[in-house]
Amino acid sequence: MSHLNSKNLNLPILQNVLLKAEGGMMYLSSTNLEMAVKCYVRGKVDEAGECTIPAKLLFDYVSLLPNETVNLVQDGGNLHITCGRYKTKINGLPASEFPLIPSVQATRSYQLPANEFREGLSRVLFAVASNEARPELTGVCMTFEQSETTGTLVMAATDSYRLAEASVSLPGGVSVPSRVIVPARTLAELSRILSVFRDSVDSPVSVTLHFSDNQLVMSYGQVELTSRLLEGNYPDYRQIIPKQFQTKARLDQGDFVQAVKAASLFSKNGLFDVTLAFDPKDGQLSVRALDATRGENTANCPAEVQGSANTVTVNYRYLLDGLNATSADEVMFQMIDAANPCVITPKEKSDSLYIVMPIKQ
Structure with missing residues (x-):
């Protein structure tokens, strides 16, 4: 949770984590005012209490402790920590100064398989725009839809130079179809949380997303993440996806990546151009x-x-991003001509696609 805290000179409390002990649980909360993370761990609580201490200092110190019982004692605004041969006191700030994390009144909820969701995020997050000139492009468009047989979450991200899309099947279906734009930083944090618990024996197999009109709450085991949603209308990206192609090529993903990397060493600085020539x-x-x-x-x-x-000329960085995001051994590269978008998909699956715009000569 420590990396979530911001160095806000006006609000130093944002660098702290809130610790609250009650009812046999230790609750930890952290926020940067754009999103908040809460989690809990079980423990023996002799006396309820709460305090805030620097998040990074706590994380760095606890990571050095042996695998033994940790005892916490609050002394006013300070926290005493003992574990085996280790003993320390960390100065904190009053819990009353910590921002209130509002509760979200959800109007719709969706349950997703955790591993598939994490993999889907890895295939789209890199394509999000970093420039906030168009705020809606700094997030991922998430569309929940229901067909006759199954529910599907379709995630899309674009920075106008490339587009990534990934689909995740929802076994529980979609009762309320909807479309939202979630900030990329929120989904990156969510992906990190799913990765941390991926190898845990008792990690949940599914993650639940709850939405109100302008907020999101993610629940996964002992962790809860709250974030705002982005306003605005996401562009109708489907209209730029070609339906027919003049050339289709089936390639080994590893060979393709190696060839692009070798050629990239001789691309022009700032243009990052490589030319692809397909010979049937x-x-x-x-x-x-x-x-x-x-x-x-x-x-x-x-x-x-x-x-x-x-033949088509593309930005090799964008091309490699798309190729490295797929886990498929073979990919399909499809194009019309040197002036139209190129489409890359896994050979055996239809759950993702990647579009890279050409560099027009």
């Missing part, structure tokens, strides 16, 4: 880059190419 006759892809000061490179890799020969 020879059954190969050529990845080429040329820089006047460093030289040039051409890397070939085998490809099962259908359709016509084609």
Whole structure:
């Protein structure tokens, strides 16, 4: 929780974590005013109490303690910690100064398989815009929809230069279809939480998302995350996804990545351009880059190419982001021509796609 705290000179309390002991539980809360995380651990409570202490200091100190019982004693605004041969006192601030974390009155809830949700997030978060000129693009568009047979969560992110989309099946279905925009920082924190508990024997198999009109609450085992939602309308990205293609190529993901990395060493600084040339006759892809000061490179890799020969120039960084995000051994690269979006999908699955815009010569 310590990394969530902000260094706010006007509100130093935001650098602290709130510890509250009552009813056989120790509750920990942290917030940066945009989102908040709460969690609890079981313990023996002799006397109820609460205090706040610096979050990073607490994390750094506790991570050094042996695997023994930890005793906490509040002394006014300070906290005494003893564990085995270790003893310390941490100065804190009054709990009354800690911001109130509002409760959310949810109007709709959805249950998702935790591992599939975490994997889906890893396939879209990198494509979120970092520039806040268009605030809605700094978040992930999450669409909950119901078909005749199953419920689905479709997540999409774009920065106008590339687009990533991933789908997650919802076994419990979707009772209330909806679309929301969740800040990328919130989903990155959520993904981190799911990753921390991934290898735990008793970690829950599902995560529950609760939504009100402008807030989100994520519940996962002993952890609860609260965040605001982004306002605005997400662009209708579906209209830029090509429906027909002139060239389709089936490639080994590892070979493709290696060829792009080799050519990227000779791409132009600031442009990061590599040219992809598909040859159905020879059954190969050529990845080429040329820089006047460093030289040039051409890397070939085998490809099962259908359709016509084609060439396109793309930003290698965006291309590698999409290729590295897939866990598939083979990918499909589909394109119309050098002026239209290129589509990358896993060969065997239809649960994700990645679009990279070409660099127009």
